Amino acid sequence: MKWKWLVGGLVALLLAVLAFNWFSAMGPLRSTMADDPRNAGVSVWAYHRLGILPGELVFDVRGVSPSTSGADVIRVLLQYARKQKGASFDHVTLAYRGEARFRIDGRYFSRLGDEYDYQNPVYTLRTMPENLYTPAGLRAYDSWMGGFLGVTARQMEDLNDFIRDWFLRDEGLR
Template sequence: MKKLMVLLAIIVVAGLLIFGFNYASVGEKLVTVIHDDPRNSGVDLNAHFDYYLNPGVLVLDMRSIGSNNSMADVFRVMIQLSHSLQSKQFRTVKLEWHGQERYELNWSDFQELGTALDGQNPMYVMRTFPEKLMLPDGTHAFGTWTGGLLGVLGHQMEDFNKFHHGWYLDSMMSAEGM
């Protein structure tokens, strides 16, 4: 019985250390981003390493958004988080809904989001973001558009909306019975 209690204590301590390391490495930055900008209130997003153990992969797990939040609010959180994580190095970022992977992208593409706070046109960053996303099977989630400016802009904004619906909105609406 004593060995079982020692083993249980080791497991609990190891779990606390793992969660603490995740929080100190990435979770705390996300909490700060959400707290420091009142427009971000209501965006319930969790940041941690893949399976909490793989520090080469950042996971952004959407839990919910408030009824007063928009897709722009969620994307602003991503931009601000990217900016605050510029000194970090990951291989990949996974975008999940309640632990289910929906999209992934290269770290350099996620880092580019943070440039919107350094003078890059945020609308350009927003509308070109979906073409960088991959599905969990490694295929491109969205295409790259060419042609006339108005047509390209329209398709890119449509893809931006589809991205948010595919990541969390459709699941939220079906969970709420909408």
């Protein structure tokens, strides 16, 4: 008799975790994907780390069509950040098929969402790598100083490296 209560409790707990992830992570992502037809070539999941940690969001690229660019995937991330306005996260993990590749500070993720509607997208793209961390919490890319052209060239190199290291290399795309 006790095992029925235990099984029932576990099922209820599992349903609660699934509902939590659906309403706070995956639901807004599905809405983001549906809002822009350009997002059709990107397959991505969003969930809380371990399914239950509300301060740790995972943005997990599952696949990318051959006609999709790295900028398309980042656009989905930025649109998702806009959709998550008002939510507060300690950090957001950028994963590829369940494997953590990078982390973004939660405040920076919120800033990306807040600035989406008015910030120059080229500025956002070229400065994004310097705001990325490894899964261990170390800076993933340098912050560059110097003349505008030299700094911009280095930032764009870092952006290309980031896209390749996040998902492009494993997708077998260029």
